[in-house]
Structure formats: structure tokens, C-alpha cells
Amino acid sequence: MTSAETVFFTGGAGFIGLHVVPMLLEKGYKVRIFDNMFRGDRDAVAAFGDDVELIDQDVRYGGAVHAAMKGCSKVIHAAAVSINKSQSDPYESMDINMIGNHNVFAAAADHGVQRLVYCSSASVYGDPERLPMHEDDRLDPQTPYCISKRAGEDLLGFYQRRSGLSWIALRFFNVYGPGQKTTAYYTSVINHFVNRLKNGEPPVIDGKGEQSMDFIHVHDIARSIALALDCEQDNVPVNVGTGIDTSIKDLAEILINAVGADVAPIFNPRDVLVSRRAADVQRAKEVLGFEASIEVRKGMTDLVNAD
Incomplete structure (x- = not known):
């Protein structure tokens, strides 16, 4: 080339x-x-x-x-x-x-x-x-x-x-990372949780937090x-994607640990549509030679610490 x-x-x-x-x-x-x-x-x-x-x-x-x-x-x-x-x-x-x-x-x-x-x-x-x-x-x-x-x-x-x-x-x-606008659709839940945690407030989760995304x-x-x-x-x-679905409940726990906050999430008991997402990643391996390299816990922790 x-x-x-x-x-x-x-x-x-x-x-x-x-x-x-x-x-x-x-x-x-x-x-x-x-x-x-x-x-x-x-x-x-x-x-x-x-x-x-x-x-x-x-x-x-x-x-x-x-x-x-x-x-x-x-x-x-x-x-x-x-x-x-x-x-x-x-x-x-x-x-x-x-x-x-x-x-x-x-x-x-x-x-x-x-x-x-x-x-x-x-x-x-x-x-x-x-x-x-x-x-x-x-x-x-x-x-x-x-x-x-x-x-x-x-x-x-x-x-x-x-x-x-x-x-x-x-x-x-569900793309996330440094430099993303706080209005981004898929990171709104991340930003909401982090902002509350940094103010000493617990994250609020609708339902049981079983909804998930592949971050x-x-x-x-x-x-x-x-x-x-x-x-x-x-x-x-x-x-x-990573092939791993991270529930909203697990995301809250990851971010609580990353911020170092001494709080527990509050669950807002109401009916929510439990939607889950995880990618089949086989074709990415075969066609691109691609596998995700940044594990969600590490990526989220780095994101919080970069602020």
C-alpha cells in the first residue's frame, strides 16, 4: 500500500x-x-x-x-x-x-x-x-x-x-468510552448513575435491573x-460487541466500586420491559479477525477515573 x-x-x-x-x-x-x-x-x-x-x-x-x-x-x-x-x-x-x-x-x-x-x-x-x-x-x-x-x-x-x-x-x-457526549443514548444510564454516585446519592434502578446491554x-x-x-x-x-450482556443491576455495582461510593442501589418497583442484548461474535472473529479486548469492568472503571 x-x-x-x-x-x-x-x-x-x-x-x-x-x-x-x-x-x-x-x-x-x-x-x-x-x-x-x-x-x-x-x-x-x-x-x-x-x-x-x-x-x-x-x-x-x-x-x-x-x-x-x-x-x-x-x-x-x-x-x-x-x-x-x-x-x-x-x-x-x-x-x-x-x-x-x-x-x-x-x-x-x-x-x-x-x-x-x-x-x-x-x-x-x-x-x-x-x-x-x-x-x-x-x-x-x-x-x-x-x-x-x-x-x-x-x-x-x-x-x-x-x-x-x-x-x-x-x-x-452499546458503545461507550472517553470523549462521548453525555447526551449519547446508550450511555445515558452510565452518566445518570455516575452523576448520582459522585453526589453521594445511590443509583435508582427501575424494576429488578434485569435489562441488559452489550457494552x-x-x-x-x-x-x-x-x-x-x-x-x-x-x-x-x-x-x-463483546458477546457479554451486562445487566443494569451489574452495571450499577461496577460503577459503585469504580467511584468508591458506600451506597447500595435503590430499586424502583414498577413493571419494565426487560430487554436484553448480547452479540454473537463468531462472524467478527471469522471475517475481521476481531475480538473485543477491553473487559467491561475495566473499561467502566477507567472511564470513571478519567473524569
Whole structure:
């Protein structure tokens, strides 16, 4: 690979992107970030140096996407409206996530890029029928965000059949880590617990705390993206998780220990929908050579201590 090979990275100035870019530079790539900077960090991008270019533009504008992608050999598409914002404003979500998906995929097909890595989501499954959740399980997306992620995977299949586009769709589970906005959907429970604990208050858990998530550290998410750019197999969705579901009750205990608080959680007795999540991680091993490296207890403890 020559040092001139450039990765086109939509949303690359955001939370996940800023963890991926150093790995791409380490591999010898140059990076062209395409980001509307609504949630991007301009100073962090500038600190990467001359091998990282920033185009301050929006994926809704197909002409801008097409022009900016010229000369890039690979694409990472991460730009999207978040899951909670998609419910409060479905119009913007459809505009950015659906139209944006299509603009990026169509441009990649036109330019003949070697590989497109799409940041999809485990939310395409909806409430799972079984654990662990496998890539071939029934999909039942529930919000505009989740629906757009599933549609994005279908669109990739169209451009694969029509134009030979090579793609990998990474279905991220519950991402957390340093640098994440406190409004992030999947970390709201973490932030709520930590804020209460630091104020000397016990975390409040609805029901028995049996709801669970597969929390995966952003460093591992970034590794999966870097691996997907270069893996041999293509044209498949791949779960990116730890394979372990951490209940809300266990999460509270981990964070109590991390903060060093002398409290016990308070359980709010009411009926809650007990939803559980855990990734089947076999395909990630086979296709990407990926396994999560940061155990949840360590990752959460480091996150608390970094504040």
C-alpha cells in the first residue's frame, strides 16, 4: 500500500471517528474527513497534522459528497443523526441518514472504491427473540434511526449487485468510552448513575435491573473499523460487541466500586420491559479477525477515573 492511499471518512470528526483516525494513520493511510461539524471537534482534527484533511460539508448534498470523494480508494460512512434525536425529529433523521446513506454509497460505486465500511447498529434487530443475537436473525428496527440503518444495509446490497461495490456493515452494540457526549443514548444510564454516585446519592434502578446491554469500548469499535477496511471477505453485516450482556443491576455495582461510593442501589418497583442484548461474535472473529479486548469492568472503571 502506498502512502498516497486516502480514506474518505464521513462523520470522522465525531466521537468514534477521533478514535479511528490515529489507527488509519498508523496503517499508512491519509484521511479525508467529510463532516458537517455539528458534533465534530475541529481542534482534535487539526492536531492530527497534514495527513488529515477536513471538508466541512453535509452528506445530504450529493454533489458535494461526489466531488469530495474523488481520489479516495476506501470509504468509512459514520455520519448519522443519533437514535434519540431521530425520534424527536424524524424528518431530519430521514434526510441525513437515508439520503446521506444513498449519496455516499452511490458516489462510492461511481468512483469504484475498493471497500466501503458502513457504521450500522445492533438496533436493526429490535427486541431480540434470542441471545446471543446473530447476524442472520430477523430484523425488526423500531425508530427512524434503526430503520435507516437497516435500509442502508439493503442499499449496499443494491450497489454491490449493480456496480460491484465491496462493503462491510458493522452492527455496533452499546458503545461507550472517553470523549462521548453525555447526551449519547446508550450511555445515558452510565452518566445518570455516575452523576448520582459522585453526589453521594445511590443509583435508582427501575424494576429488578434485569435489562441488559452489550457494552463495547470505543477503542474496540475503532479497531473493528480499521480491520474491516482491509479484510478479505466482504458484503456481509458483522456484529461488533463483546458477546457479554451486562445487566443494569451489574452495571450499577461496577460503577459503585469504580467511584468508591458506600451506597447500595435503590430499586424502583414498577413493571419494565426487560430487554436484553448480547452479540454473537463468531462472524467478527471469522471475517475481521476481531475480538473485543477491553473487559467491561475495566473499561467502566477507567472511564470513571478519567473524569
